[in-house]
Amino acid sequence: MTNVLVCIKRVPDLGGEITLTPDGMSVDDTSLGHTVSPHEECAVELAISVAKDTDGTATVLSVGSPDSVEQLRNALAVGCTAAVLVEAEASSYGPADVAAAIAEVVRAHEAVGTTYDLVLLGNDASDTGDFQVGIRLSYLLDRPVVAGVSTLSVEGDRVTARGQSPDGGTEVFDVALPAVLTVMEGGIEPRYPSIPGRMKAKKVKIEQREPSLRPVGPGRLRLKLPPAQPSQVTVLGEGPEAAGALVDLIEELGVLR
């Protein structure tokens, strides 16, 4: 019976152009949809399958605004069994603050009898991309951590995890539980929620908590957008009819042997 905690972050779904808030400190997301990173979708999937395979539980947690309930319910809809929201102004939280808030939940739940054998996070969040919350969490909990794993399997009190090695091969880790793992997308396909799944998710009561620590903050001075560059492109044409013009260009460039 493995109890898994999986941590997800509500982030704006960036499509085309973005604008900043007037203070230049964050993205103006009022007209944007929200999502979680693909790494975290895979982490949720892995959490659910470990819980299923071991008759355990998969608890999803987010530190952020009350709107993060949307992302928590999506995770419940695909099979997470419980959800926790730590209410916080995400933009005033740095990676160390988020790790501290997650550690606080892990300890509080442990005090009432639930030990998380496995804590899963994304390798990097798709907005701030700090690449460190999971590792910071492992130090706070004094647990081993492996970053960037794409698949894992739990056998008794150990987890075997695989990730990509720098030379493009696979590295295998075999770690004693409890452990922290950060997940990189690519190893598995996250499942989609079913309609009954969504109905069930609506009824789950989400545990709401307030963090007790004052955040130190992310150290951000400001965000900057890259200057808009005037387009210089020459459009050769549209559709397959443009093939002739493109091959003319290729010939002109002299790249054909």
Add this chain to the structure above:
Amino acid sequence: MSVLVLVETDDKGASEVSRETLTFARRLGEDVQALVVGDGPAGLVDQLGTYGVRSVLHADGDAFTSYAAAAWAAAVVAASADATVVMAAGTPRGNEVLAHVACRLGVTMAANVVEVDRSSGSLVVSRQVLGGAAMEEMRLEDAVAVLSVAGHACDPQPAEATTSPAVMPIEVEVADSDLRARVVRTEPGEPDESGSLKSAKVVVGAGRGAGSADGFKDLLELADLLDGALGVSRVVTSLGWRPHHEQVGQTGSRVSPDLYLACGISGAIQHWAGMSSSKTIVAINNDPDAPMVTKAHYAVIGDLHEVVPAVVEELRRRRPA
């Protein structure tokens, strides 16, 4: 006072992104020290000398025969005694080790930095956030600044004056707990053919627009007809459609062919970082507003699954076998 760079190596020497990081480190105007963990390839020290490295710190021993991030971090901390800045390339491994280092030193870490500025007295960095759509300015105020350098944010350039670095073995105390998460086994991937990608005169780039693992037939044929190589976006490797060694961009290869034909690639900054120095860039994309289209020299607007076969056919027609 010095800048310490954790150097990653491959069988030829310091990896390209590590050489970029050494180049970037020199901008701070302090002595640059390199840390090498475990066995390095032959000629590494001389190569580091061409990048102006003052001294090479070397951590070796049983703890480093297979990779454990915490043990590597212990080595970085041991080597950082007189460093004001600790850097590594923004690779998965570089970011992982530095995050451990930041925890051990109790300091902030900045990932994927592209600029550093000390004009205000303290160190202000700009780093990529929001998937490259924006830059974050961040002040690093700790006694030691820990930062990773975004891949291909600068060119790897040898220093004006070559040095002959002294090699200094360092003592690293590795605790048992640092080896709790350690590589127990490695399995080889597909043979790395990124060499032919990097030297190709024509690269046919393919992104999510390819549609599926089966969507590359025409693109491969086009690359073949142009005597070029296939390069892909990270989405394509993440989805497992093509092997990692074909990836172009910040966390893949950097290419600068005479012609880069970007098919179904949106042109995110991390991809652009790997191919922006191509002589001529042509985009094939069904979205006329995609950044790859507006930044390219030439574009064809349309479905690549229609355009690419038509181009293949036209090339064949003009060049009868």
